[in-house]
Amino acid sequence: MKTDEFTGTASLRLRQVPAVLRARGFYLYTQGGRRLVDLWQYGGAAVLGHTPRSVLRAIKNSASRGLFAPFPHTLEHRFARALSRLFPGTSCRVYTDEGSLRRALERAGFAREAKAPFPDPAAGPSSGEALSLWRPFLPLEAESPQPLLRLPVLPWALAPRAVVFEQALEPGALGLPPSDLLPPVLLAGSARAVYDLCAGPPREAGNFPRLRRALAEGIWRQRGIYLQHETALDEHAYTVLFLRFLEAGFLLPPGRKEPLILPGALSKGEEAKLAALLQLP
Numbered sequence: 001m002k003t004d005e006f007t008g009t010a011s012l013r014l015r016q017v018p019a020v021l022r023a024r025g026f027y028l029y030t031q032g033g034r035r036l037v038d039l040w041q042y043g044g045a046a047v048l049g050h051t052p053r054s055v056l057r058a059i060k061n062s063a064s065r066g067l068f069a070p071f072p073h074t075l076e077h078r079f080a081r082a083l084s085r086l087f088p089g090t091s092c093r094v095y096t097d098e099g100s101l102r103r104a105l106e107r108a109g110f111a112r113e114a115k116a117p118f119p120d121p122a123a124g125p126s127s128g129e130a131l132s133l134w135r136p137f138l139p140l141e142a143e144s145p146q147p148l149l150r151l152p153v154l155p156w157a158l159a160p161r162a163v164v165f166e167q168a169l170e171p172g173a174l175g176l177p178p179s180d181l182l183p184p185v186l187l188a189g190s191a192r193a194v195y196d197l198c199a200g201p202p203r204e205a206g207n208f209p210r211l212r213r214a215l216a217e218g219i220w221r222q223r224g225i226y227l228q229h230e231t232a233l234d235e236h237a238y239t240v241l242f243l244r245f246l247e248a249g250f251l252l253p254p255g256r257k258e259p260l261i262l263p264g265a266l267s268k269g270e271e272a273k274l275a276a277l278l279q280l281p
Contacts, residue, residue: 026263
């Protein structure tokens with residue numbers, strides 16, 4: 001799940017990136033004229049790209065009505081319907097940010113889980129934990145017990161944090177507080193992003209044959225479009241890797257435990273260059 005603040009070594013790594021003047025699709029355009037392929041995608045919040053047109057249009061329409069304050073609005077129901085389409089047979093609670101989400105989980109009796117990193121399916125199959133992240137383009141794990149709560153990583157940078165649970169579960173019994181009131185302008189973009197995710201084509205690493213061959217080397221552990229280095233790199237080793245990719249024109253996640261996310265499109269030259277990087281020890 002994306003974080004709202006960066007501290008320590010992750011922040012220092014991100015400061016090595018030249019000033020980004022524009023983000024479009026899966027590319028970042030920096031001061032000085034460089035173009036970087038974004039393999040971070042803001043922790044998954046930009047998994048549909050940085051400038052999805054329909055999302056921008058939905059935000060613009062709401063912004064033109066001045067809907068920036070957290071008023072009650074029909075968009076609350078539209079966003080809930082969008083999530084139920086992504087997760088059929090479920091209900092949800094929606095919170096402003098990660099801090100509000102974690103406080104809600106703690107009040108619901110998930111004190112230990114609320115203070116720890118959330119289990120991430122990009123790192124491997126879950127073990128039936130009580131709650132787990134859900135990432136776009138990864139299937140639900142039918143072979144393991146369903147987590148009680150799912151925390152979807154939504155494909156928009158300003159999306160709120162959502163908790164999704166089976167409709168048969170009573171949120172009052174779970175102890176989850178009511179949803180936060182959110183600015184309709186944010187809900188408009190969030191609902192549109194979820195609908196776009198539902199309607200869009202699947203993304204697979206197999207779309208890139210050179211990358212498929214490179215990943216067969218086993219240096220990177222792969223789950224769909226998400227990759228993590230097979231070796232548990234320390235902070236220094238990961239910084240070296242981060243700078244190597246940056247020099248070659250690719251932005252890795254600044255946090256060493258975050259997954260590399262393959263973009264939706266690559267030129268043949270970019271694919272060949274990335275394949276070579278992925279084969280380096």
